[in-house]
Amino acid sequence: MSLAQLHYTSAPQGPDGPGGPGRPGGPDGPGSRFTAVTPGIPGSLLKEAEPLLGYESPRDAPTHPGVAELAAFPQAFSHSLLSDGTRLLARAVRTGANGGGPAGSHTHAVLLPGDAGLPGGGLPISAWNSSRWASAAPADGFPAQLEALPPSGLLGREALVGFAASRGPWLPGFLASLRELTDEAPGRQDTGRAARIVLVERDSADVALWIALACAVLPRDRADLLTFTTYTRRPRDARQRIVGVLPGDAPEPDGRDHGCRVHDCTAPVPPEHAPTPDVWAGVAARVWLGRAPELFTEAAALPGGVFAPGALAVVALCADLAPGPDGRTAAADWARTHARALGDARLRRLVEAFQAGAEDRTAAEFAALTRLFTALPDDLGQRLAAGLAPELRAGVADHGPGIARPVELLRVADVLGVDCTDLLPGLAQRLARSLLAEPEAADTPDLLTVLEEHFELRTALLSALDALAAEDPPAAVRLLGRTALVLSGVQALPHLRMCAGAPWAPAGGGGDGLAALHAALRACGVSPFTDPLVLRTAVQLVWDGGAPAPGEARRVLSETGSDAHRAAGTWRTLVRAALDSPADSATATATATGVEDADAAALAHDLLRCFPDELEPRVRGALLLLEFAGEIGAGRAGPPWTERVLALRAEAEPVEPAVLARVFGTLTRRLLSEERPEGELYALIHCGEPQLLTAYTTAAQEERVRDRLRTAPAYTADCFIAWSSLPGANRAWDSARTSLLDKVLRPAVRALSDEDTASVERSLERAGLHRAEEFRAWNRPGALSRLSRRFGGLGRAR
Incomplete structure (x- = not known):
């Protein structure tokens, strides 16, 4: 079959064209025109094709190029769809000057029927740089017979994988755009309104490689109909789906406002780990970088279509290529529903691939593997579980920040039957610390679910929380105020139970602090004589980290005794009650009558008697000062008063302002x-x-x-x-x-x-x-x- 041809040139021509008057543009005719056309091509088709055949030189191109400069001009190799379904395959090149005038251009084009490709079955892009393309019009004005456009060999497999490696950073984005264009509604015409990919390269040969790479990915029927041009000055007006431009003609990467997906391969290299939301594109890029483009054909034969990320990831895994965590997740989900399509041998190979350790495995991938596990035959499921066990156990034992991943992995381990019982105490400790630091994390569904499913973990977690609550009761109060943790059961959990009942009407708010302390201790269910630490928790909760009034502190000490306070460390709180309790306006009446001062002095006396070994010298001096003031106020102190007060003050420096106020107030009232x-x-x-x-x-x-x-x-x-x-x-x-x-x-x-x-x-x-x-x-x-x-x-x- 001979191909119908068109020759179109911008070189100066004679007035009549080849063959005399009436022919469409003669060799001596002026301007751009058809210089040779296969007989029988309708004039309407020529009129539609003509805008697609012109050539516009680069903006900085020389007007009178030499031979070397002509070779550097870009080739406009294009494949376009005409309105009647005919396809136009054309190559336009810059030609030298004719008779000293400016340089012209020549376009050689062939027409392909809509339902047939190139002779020999080649794709349109395979004709790039074919030896049969002419760079000038036939001298007699009649195209020579053209049976085929044999490939040049420049777009072979090795050339493509080498090019893909050189364009690795841009591959995922380009392939994502290719999938988007291919997935658009069928029947959409390649008009100026159609979306297109714009490739910015310095050499049109590189654009041809991009197009060949795209065709290698697509199914044969779609690759055969893919329209493209390797060079244009006006990408927004182009009718093809893939368009090549030089850097100076690149449109702004403005998203889809003008239907252009711009990929500038002359710009700085994108980040190596830039996110690729299109999973298929990410896997496809890895396939190219793995030098295995034949996997696209293999994946296309599987259920789900050519752009199914799971199918492509499955064949990549079976070929020992790493499709990344998102790809592995897609492969697991796809294999769960299409296991029969893989066959026994390939399914076993896939399970082996999943068994291999992966440092970047995500929680989503583990969840997908869990779903796959339930769909596998028993023997393969056990092999998968055994292979994942070390990784799961390491994840559950991980001491990294956050609690979501260990909890998720524990759930996966449960489904796969991986025993993590020995890891639960450590996990419970980490969970407890994390929950107290970030109470909002307790509301996550995964945590609540795993606590319902894991009695051992729940028990260990509550015990760990109870121990930590003794160290930081306010944090436990915040946690229990946000979470649905239930404290019913046989565990004592005294500190958590007190925190769950907070607030206990602390004395600082005007309530009865001693009654609140009694209520908190009753709620915990443990006597402070049995476990003195519950006394510390109760004191912190009731007085909210502050100190009781001196009278309250004295009664607390009297009721519980010094041993419990010494073991709990709450004797320090009692000391603060004596030394720091202010004699402010709120206690003015009590101060005037000596009640508050008497309580502080009596408390100081009790503290000196009960904790002689615990008090440091300065604190002892301050308490002695208070005690002596009480003696003065009660009329039991003999002179000298002033001298003794000032001497004790010197030993207790720096003295708390509240102590000085009480002591000086008592002394001066007596004076x-x-x-x-x-x-x-x-x-x-x-x-x-x-x-x-x-x-x-x-x-x-x-x-x-x-x-x-x-x-x-x-x-x-x-x-x-x-x-x-x-x-x-x-x-x-x-x-x-x-x-x-x-x-x-x-x-x-x-x-x-x-x-x-x-x-x-x-x-x-x-x-x-x-x-x-x-x-x-x-x-x-x-x-x-x-x-x-x-x-x-x-x-x-x-």
């Missing part, structure tokens, strides 16, 4: 009473301790002192004598006495009746006439009063 020992006020004045004198001034402004000043003239006289004494003793005392006289005593005296004022003066006269005179001068308005405040009060304090 403001008439029953203070002789010389204590003198010691206070001469110590010059700013904090202590500030505390004294603050205590003097309490309501009980103001009330005494208003109602007890003798007390008022005593305060005047004390506060006007020893001016200039030190700066701190001068500041304190001025504040006491002006802000405390003067407002109280001004509010007294004349009779009460006279009573104050009489009390002062009994202490010495000069005291009364100083008082009258101090109480007199005006300048004299100011002078008296400055120079009066030369006596000694008591």
